[in-house]
Amino acid sequence: xxxxxxxxxxxxxxxxxxxxxxxxxxxxxxxxxxxxxxxxxxxxxxxxxxxxxxxxxxxxxxxxxxxxxxxxxxxxxxxxxxxxxxxxxxxxxxxxxxxxxxxxxxxxxxxxxxxxxxxxxxxxxxxxxxxxxxxxxxxxxxxxxxxxxxxxxxxxxxxxxxxxxxxxxxxxxxxxxxxxxxxxxxxxxxxxxxxxxxxxxxxxxxxxxxxxxxxxxxxxxxxxxxxxxxxxxxxxxxxxxxxxxxxxxxxxxxxxxxxxxxxxxxxxxxxxxxxxxxxxxxxxxxxxxxxxxxxxxxxxxxxxxxxxxxxxxxxxxxxxxxxxxxxxxxxxxxxxxxxxxxxxxxxxxxxxxxxxxxxxxxxxxxxxxxxxxxxxxxxxxxxxxxxxxxxxxxxxxxxxxxxxxxxxxxxxxxxxxxxxxxxxxxxxxxxxxxxxxxxxxxxxxxxxxxxxxxx
Numbered sequence: 001x002x003x004x005x006x007x008x009x010x011x012x013x014x015x016x017x018x019x020x021x022x023x024x025x026x027x028x029x030x031x032x033x034x035x036x037x038x039x040x041x042x043x044x045x046x047x048x049x050x051x052x053x054x055x056x057x058x059x060x061x062x063x064x065x066x067x068x069x070x071x072x073x074x075x076x077x078x079x080x081x082x083x084x085x086x087x088x089x090x091x092x093x094x095x096x097x098x099x100x101x102x103x104x105x106x107x108x109x110x111x112x113x114x115x116x117x118x119x120x121x122x123x124x125x126x127x128x129x130x131x132x133x134x135x136x137x138x139x140x141x142x143x144x145x146x147x148x149x150x151x152x153x154x155x156x157x158x159x160x161x162x163x164x165x166x167x168x169x170x171x172x173x174x175x176x177x178x179x180x181x182x183x184x185x186x187x188x189x190x191x192x193x194x195x196x197x198x199x200x201x202x203x204x205x206x207x208x209x210x211x212x213x214x215x216x217x218x219x220x221x222x223x224x225x226x227x228x229x230x231x232x233x234x235x236x237x238x239x240x241x242x243x244x245x246x247x248x249x250x251x252x253x254x255x256x257x258x259x260x261x262x263x264x265x266x267x268x269x270x271x272x273x274x275x276x277x278x279x280x281x282x283x284x285x286x287x288x289x290x291x292x293x294x295x296x297x298x299x300x301x302x303x304x305x306x307x308x309x310x311x312x313x314x315x316x317x318x319x320x321x322x323x324x325x326x327x328x329x330x331x332x333x334x335x336x337x338x339x340x341x342x343x344x345x346x347x348x349x350x351x352x353x354x355x356x357x358x359x360x361x362x363x364x365x366x367x368x369x370x371x372x373x374x375x376x377x378x379x380x381x382x383x384x385x386x387x388x389x390x391x392x393x394x395x396x397x398x399x400x401x402x403x404x405x406x407x408x409x410x411x412x413x414x415x416x417x418x419x420x421x422x423x424x425x426x427x428x429x430x431x432x433x434x435x436x437x438x439x440x441x442x443x444x445x446x447x448x449x450x451x452x453x454x455x
Contacts, residue, residue, distance in 0.1 A: 004356040006085040007123050008318045008347070012042060015318055018350065019325045033383040034325065040390040041369070042317050047397055049313045052076065056305055063180050070156065070180070074117065077154055077182070080305070083312035085358075086121035086152065089193065094120065097193045108192075108289075110200045114175060117156040120193065124149030146190040152304065153196050156180045173199040184304045185296040195289060202289055316365065322347075323362035324371060324380055333377030336363060369393070 010018070016038040024030030059072040081088075098110065112118065128147050131140050160177040163170045170177050181198055194200060299307055326342045327334060334342065340359035347355045366372045370393075371386040373379040380386070 003125070004354045005087060005123065005125060006356050006358050008085070008315060008322070008355060008357075009124065009352055010318065010350075012038065012314050012317050012321070015321060019321060022325070022329065027383075030383065033387065034328075036387055037324070037383060037390065038317070038321055040387065040394060041320050042313075044369075044390065044394060044397075045313050045317050045320075049309050052080075053306070053309050056080075056309075057302060060302060060305065070117075073180075074119070074154075077305070077308070078119070080308040080312045081119075081121045081152060083316055084123070084308055085315050086123045086150070089120035089122055089151075093190070094194065097191055108195055108200050108202060110194050110197050111173070114157060114170075114173060114199045115155050116158050117154070118197075119152075119154040120196075121152045122148040122150065122188075122190075122193075125190075148188050148190055148193075149186060150298075151185045151188045151193065151196060152183070152308070153185070154180075154182045155198055157198070173201065175199050181300070182304050183300045184298040184307060185293075186298050188296055192292075195292065200289070319358060319362040320365045320369070322357065323359070323366055324386075327366075327372060327378055327380035328383070331379075333373075333375070333379040335377055336360065339363070339378065 008015075016035060019038075020031040020034055056073060056076040059069040059076070062069040063073050094112075098108075125146055125148050127144055129142050129144050131142055157170070157175050157177055157179045160170070163177060175198060179198075183196070185196055188196065298304075322343050323339060326339060326346070330342075336359050339362075340357055343357045343359070343362075344355060347353075347357065363372070363378060366378075366380075367374065369386075370389050371381050373381065381389070
């Protein structure tokens with residue numbers, strides 16, 4: 001059985017629709033108000049993640065030359081992965097993947113000491129049954145495996161001096177000293193997770209050695225028996241004379257030279273053919289590995305950062321909406337364990353599987369937004385009150401200019417003398433209203449001209 005994960009496999013838009021579809025007792029406007037609550041919450045978190053995006057992208061551009069930038073990227077990346085409800089792959093899991101049989105017909109080797117820093121995170125584990133072919137396809141068996149829907153790998157290779165001290169050529173391991181890579185993959189069998197590392201090398205299995213070695217030995221025996229007996233006899237005579245085992249020196253005439261030359265060519269051709277078979281088998285395995293990686297690669301570098309930002313934002317908002325909606329449906333309040341059980345039961349009933357809802361994290365976000373009442377039993381503030389609080393929080397994100405500037409206040413620009421609120425904040429709907437008003441004035445000015453043209 002796959003361990004429960006924190007990941008909520010539902011986009012915010014679909015989740016909002018599902019939560020709005022629940023019963024609203026004596027509140028016909030509840031669904032529409034909750035949609036507004038979801039939009040405001042999404043906007044607040046989007047603004048917050050926008051700032052984080054600027055920070056991590058700027059650090060990523062300098063990560064190759066600045067250790068401080070590398071530390072910022074690592075810290076932010078870890079935070080984003082945790083916020084997106086990824087789970088860190090432990091060293092024991094990675095070692096198991098290196099030891100256990102791979103689903104891909106390859107034997108892969110990797111040296112983890114090549115990296116200064118290595119982070120592997122996974123999300124969305126599921127069990128699948130696959131058919132494993134054996135004995136070159138003559139036999140097959142069904143095996144239940146664990147597949148991770150998303151895997152992120154962040155690797156920072158050690159410096160050139162480290163490789164020089166150990167007399168290692170990093171190019172032979174497909175590594176660039178000091179290079180930083182960030183990649184995201186999909187549908188990765190957990191037994192093959194080591195293939196995602198940059199320095200993974202393809203090695204021959206025992207069955208490969210037998211498939212290549214046994215025919216090679218048989219061919220060698222056949223060649224020796226049919227084509228090289230005379231050549232080998234002459235070679236042994238020459239070696240015996242050269243080593244002093246024979247006093248009589250063999251005569252090397254033109255016929256002996258032809259036999260010797262033909263034997264050397266035959267041996268050379270045989271060795272070349274066997275080496276070509278090994279090379280072609282290795283190329284075939286590299287092709288298999290590259291195809292597996294190509295089909296599973298989703299993105300690299302800053303593209304992964306943008307994806308993680310979006311995913312983390314979705315997960316944060318989803319946790320807020322789930323916690324608030326079910327507190328809202330319980331006027332008498334709920335304890336954290338009760339809220340946890342209600343949310344997980346609803347997700348399971350909706351077909352989302354066994355999910356470990358982070359109730360403490362969800363409640364902490366509601367406290368931060370200020371939309372719940374604390375106590376032994378948690379209670380959600382009424383939707384109109386929560387909307388007013390979130391609207392104020394949104395307005396406070398954008399400070400207006402000082403009052404002594406020459407820019408007219410919002411009330412003066414709108415001609416609204418009855419609104420006595422301080423014009424320190426710019427509201428988006430008022431800006432849009434003024435813009436539409438100017439468009440209307442332009443249409444009125446153009447109408448007489450258009451009528452004149454028609455006449």
